[in-house]
Amino acid sequence: MEEIVIHLSSMLKEVTGYIYPNEIELHWGLLIVIYPYITGLVAGAFILASLVKIFNVKELQPTYRISMLTALAFLFVAPLPLLAHLGHPEKSYEIFLTPNSSSAMAMFGFVYAWYLMAVLLLEIWFDYRKDLIIWASKEKGIRKWIYKIISLFSKDVSESALNFDKKSIKAVTLIGIPSAFLLHGYVGFIFGSIKANPWWSSVLMPIVFLFSAIVSGIALVLLIYMVITPLRKKEIDMKCLDKLASYLFYVMIVDFSLEILDFIHRSYEAEESIKIIAELVSGKLFVSLIVIQLLIGMIIPLGSIAAVKFFKLPAELRKSIYFVSAILVQVGIFTTRWNVVVGGQLFSKSFRGLTAYKMTFFGLEGLLTSVALLLLPILILYFLFKILPPWDEARSS
C-alpha cells in the first residue's frame, strides 16, 4: 500500500491537464507490452514456417525447423507476463473454470492451449518423429530415453507411416495458419474491442497486430539464423536469406500501409478524441511513435532492403544490411506494442489531460523481470536446439 502511494504521488507531478482521479495509476505496464510482443513472435515465426509446408517455398527449408522451435520457445513464455501481472495469479485458473463467454481475455487460455497442443506440438512431433526414432536407436543413456519419450515410443518408420506424417504436417499447418491468425488477431482484439479507449478501439487493430506479428517473427528467425549459422561454423545460405528478407519486405509494406491507413482514418474522421491524441502523438509519444516505431523501425529498414533489391549489392554487404534491418525491425515492433499498450493509457478518458508512465527497475512489474522474460525464450530455444537439432545435416536421410 505505502509503496504504491509513494509511486503515485510522484506521478501526480507528471500529470498535465485534467485526468479522472482514478487514472493516475497506469494499469497495464511493461509486462503487458511484452505479452503481445512475444505472442506476435510466436505467430510470425509459425507463419514463416508454414510458407515452407503449404506454399512450398523451397528456399526457406533451412529455417523451417528453426522457426517451429522458435515459435514453441516463445509460446512457452507467452503466458508468464500475464500471470506475473495479475493481482491474484493464484486465482488465474478461474479463467479456465468459469470463463465469461463475453470476455475477449477469457478466451486466452483456450486459444493458447489450442495453439500449443493442437498446432505447434503436433506439427513439431510429426516433423521430428522419424528423426526421433533414429536418434533413439543411435544415442545412449539418458538421451536415448529422452528421444524415446518425446517420440511417444513410436517405432514405425515404414513408407506408409512416413507418408502419414507428411500428410499430417500438411493438415496441421492448414489448421495452423488460421490458428496463428487467431492467436495474434485475438490479442489485437483484446485492445481493439475496448470502446472506452479511442486509441485502441479500432477494427483494424487485430489486422495491424497480425501483420506486425508476421514482420517481427520473420525478422527474429532471420536474426537467429544469421547468428546461429556462423556459430556452427557453417555457410549462410544466401538464397534462403534473400528470400527471408524479401518476405520481410513485402509483409512490412502491408504492415506499413495498414498503419498509415489507421493514421489517415483517425485524422480524417477527427472524432472527439482527436485533440488529445494529437497532443499525445506530438508530445509524450513523439519519440517512441514517430522516431522509433515509424522512422527507425519501419522506414529505414524498408528503405535499406529496397536498396538491396534495387542495386544488387554483394553478399557480405547484403548480410550486414539484413542483419541491421532485422534488429531495427525488432526494436520497431517492440515500440509498436509499447505505443499501443502504454500510449493508450497516457491520455485521460476525459480527453482533457495526459498522465505518465514511470518504469520501475525491481519488482514484478519492473524492468528486470521484463528483461528476464525476454531472455527466457532464448534460453529455452538453446535447449530445444540441443535436444531437437533443427539443422539439415542432423536429419536422418
Place this chain on the structure above:
Amino acid sequence: MKEIKTNIENNIQRRKFIKNILFSATALLFPKFIGAASVGKIKDWVLFGDYNAKDHLWGMGIDINKCIGCGRCVNACKVENNVPKVPYFFRTWVERYRIIKGKETVVDSPNGAIDGFKPQPESDGNVIRSFFVPKLCNQCDNPPCVQVCPVGATFRTDDGVVLVDKEYCIGCRYCIQGCPYGARYLDPDTQTAEKCTFCYHRIVQGLSPACVEACPTQARIFGEVKKKTSPLMRFMRKHAIGVLKPSLNTEPKVFYANMDMEVR
C-alpha cells in the same frame, strides 16, 4: 382455489401494510424508537425484511445546479466504504468546470474534492459559467466492464447495480480499462477491482447511499428507475436529463440534470 390464494396474499400484503403504517405512525410519536440507531435491529422485521432484487431497479439523479462542490459526498463515501484515504482511489468524486471566454474549459478535482474547492481568482471576469459535477459509477445497463471481465467477477445484479466479487476477481484490470468513466480502481490492499456499489449494503436495507445521505443540497437523488412514484422518476419528469458519453451506448443509470456539453 386461485381466488383463495390471491385473497391470502392480499391479506398478507394488507397486514404488512397496516403494520408498516403503525410503525411509521409510532415513529412520529416516538421518534427515538425508530431512530437511525435502531433501524439496524428492526429493519428485517418491519420495512424491508424480504428484499427482492427483482422488484427494484436503482438509479441516481444528479442536479448539477444544486451541487455546491463541498465534497461531503466524497468523504461520506470513503468512510462508509473503506476506500483508501489517499488521493488516487475514488468511488465518487466531484469535478469543477470553469468555462472561460475564448479559452479551453478548465476542469479540476483536487483530491477528488474531498475537502471541497479553493476559490480560484477570476480570470479578468472572463469566466462564463462555472459549476460542479459529481461523478460515480454510472451503473450501466449495458456495462462494458461486465462484458470484459474474464472470470465473471463483476456482474450486474437484478436490481441494476454493477458489483465486484472480491473472491473471484483475479486482478487483471481489464474492467478498469473497459470503463469509459474512470469509475474503477484496483484496491491496493486486496489487489482486486473496486467501484461504487450504490452502497449496496445500505440499499438492501432500505437506506439510501452514503453520498446521497450526506449531500447538504440534495443534489443527488436516489431511487427507482421504473416506479412512477419514486423521487427519481419525479426528478426525471421535472428536468431535461442527460447521461455521460451516450454515444458509447452503455445506458447509464446515473442521470444528470442541467448538464453542460463540456461535461464528459
